[in-house]
Amino acid sequence: MLKDVIIKLYIFLFFLFLIQAKSFSSDVTYLTCINIENDSIHNFKIFHYYKVVNILPNGYEFDYLIESESPNKVRSYFYQKRKNYVKKFILLFNLKDNILYDEMHEGIDINNLKLKDKKIYTCKR
DSSP: OHHHHHHHHHHHHHHHHHHHHHHHHTTEEEEEEEETTTOOEEEEEEETTTEEEEEOTTSOEEEEEEEEEOSSEEEEEEEEEETTEEEEEEEEEETTTTEEEEEEEEESSTTSOEEEEEEEEEEEO
């Protein structure tokens, strides 16, 4: 009797695990994006409500924190700090139109950075 209950509990936990794993996997969006100026390709993994991973053509990966998110847009960022210099990298995904805006801001004061570079990508899921 106890053995049957334990077996049913294991089966229940196994199916609960499968359902949970499926729900987490659906919270990831994979994009391949092409720079409209030079045709370089970047791959992205958007872990919704958590982070974005930018995979460069050379294999390097950078994690961006998600700042805001809606069904059609994701805005993420990360900071690179050196002695007295700061760079802020921003990715803004327009998921409705499959466009990515990639910006780099830099300066000395984190609250007063200036836009230094902006790239536009077209993306495919």
